[in-house]
Amino acid sequence: MVLKKRGLSAAAKRAIAVVALAGGIGFMAWVSTSNSLTDISFKDIGYSTPDGTLAEVDFQVTREPGTAVQCAVKALDSKFAIVGWKVVDIPADAREGTSDGGRTVTQRVAVRTESPSVSGVVDDCWIADKAD
Numbered sequence: 019m020v021l022k023k024r025g026l027s028a029a030a031k032r033a034i035a036v037v038a039l040a041g042g043i044g045f046m047a048w049v050s051t052s053n054s055l056t057d058i059s060f061k062d063i064g065y066s067t068p069d070g071t072l073a074e075v076d077f078q079v080t081r082e083p084g085t086a087v088q089c090a091v092k093a094l095d096s097k098f099a100i101v102g103w104k105v106v107d108i109p110a111d112a113r114e115g116t117s118d119g120g121r122t123v124t125q126r127v128a129v130r131t132e133s134p135s136v137s138g139v140v141d142d143c144w145i146a147d148k149a150d
Contacts, residue, residue, distance in 0.1 A: 057082060057145060058080070058144065058145065059079075059143075060077055060079050060089060060140045060143045061078045061080075061140075062076075062077050062138075062139050063076040063077055063124070064076045065138035067135050067136070067138075070131070070133070071131055072128055072129070072130060072131060073129045073131055074128050074138065075127050075129060076125070076126050077089070077091070077127075077140045078123065078124050078125070079108055079122070079125065079143055080123075081121065081145075083119055083120040084110045084111075084120070085145060086107070086108065086110040087108040087143055087144070087146055088107055088108070088143065088145075088146045089105070089108065089141075089142070089143040089144075090104075090106075090140070090143075091103070091105075091106055091127050091129055091138065091140055091141065092104075092129070092138070093129045093137070093138045094135060094137045094139065095135055095136060096136045101131045101132050101134075101135050102131035102132065102135060102138075104129045104130075106125065108125060
């Protein structure tokens, strides 16, 4: 006697599809909100190179008001090599260029370079140690 395997019923297939879809939506919601829950974000706005030994980098930092932050800013040459580097302190009470109660701060930083740069960017930002 040979028994045939029964396939899944239409209702079971729909239930599996609904569970998979709900799991996918839940995962996407978790990914999108986990990125927004980080304490600090930064955005490059622009840069200028007044001369061969200086780059000026404009950027915004968003953090909880009253939080001191440090950012590493770098200047790059045409081959994307780092030709200048500077760690910038953004004090907890910095409010320059803010329109959201001090949460987002706009900064302009001058970075000395060892050779001409063609761009300047923020490499990373972090909460400053209270001991500093």
